[in-house]
Amino acid sequence: MTVSLLAYGAGNIASVRFAFERLGAAVELVSTPDAIAAVERLVLPGVGAAGYAMARLRELGLVEAIRAFPRPLLGVCLGQQLLFETSVEDGGAELLGLIPGRVEAIVPAADRTVPHMGWSRLARRVDHPLLAGVEDGAWAYFVHGFVCPDGPATLAAADYGGPVPAVVADGHRMGCQFHPERSAAAGQRILQNFLELPA
Template sequence: MISVTLVDMNCGNIASVEFALDRLGVTHQRTQSAEGILSAERLILPGVGTASFAMQQLHHLDLVEPLRAARQPLMGICLGMQLLYEFSEEGDVECLGLLKGRVERMKGSTDLPVPHMGWSTLDIIRDDTPVLTGIENNSFAYFVHSFACPVTPETVASVDYGRPCGAIVSAGNVSGCQFHPERSSVTGAQILRNFVSLPC
């Protein structure tokens, strides 16, 4: 039985991801140590809050290099996905750089409010990706974000909010969801199930 290790960056949202794993019958633990990352079978980088605070926590806990060196399947959720890129405009902070690209601020208007909050459809770009197994195009997922990931060759699903933004990314051992799979009903549960089932 695969066990999932959640990286605890002291910025919330861990419980709801843990509850989602419980509902799937997947065992899990939290870590704040390099050893915990090294020994993990699957890594989830959750997180709500700001990129600058989260990176500060990762530096403080000495987890930046262990995460960069990780070879196990690693999934970033919401802010956790944004941290996978090179740079975030949220606090103008250098991130993990596991994926190429910059995370940019979304500009709100009365017609297109920001945060982008609510259920949006996924536009699937590469349906042969294991993390998308069983996910149909135009499935709804629950998004809450004010900063957006770029659409790059590693983006396997995008979400349209004024312009296309990265929704799901997958490259090597690294994947990410901009939305909250733990709050995205059956679609989110399927994506978490896919992640847990990925080959090592």
């Protein structure tokens, strides 16, 4: 089974690649619109700032190719945020617009810090193939200072003084706010489930 990682200069490619390879997947890196159009399933990794990540995608001519991609697409960490319409980060950034809503700065409880960094439990809301075999209350590892809107796309959420949409999906577009490649059994199962989704 093959999975393709988008290499655009703003992603945690190495750790995500290794996680898929441990599951027995063949991993390829793609970075052109033609390559994106041809793959079976695509992972959009991301670290850093939304404005920079979107600038890189535009520079490489990848925005429309991602928007048009018709098969399973998984955004990881910042990659999940990029699936939404806009972000307040960097003074405001236009994102991919694949899921409705605006990404906001996280507002934690008084006794918690920004960024949200560390292990939090996932509260499942909706049954979905991406979450098959992932128990309610499973632990996941987060590192982020901005949070996606909580809405119909939320499959599972964490609590950090307010809901943190941790897994989202809208059709074939899906995302994990946490790092599944660092999230032990739950993260491994989610990546395995993504590999098994019909292309």
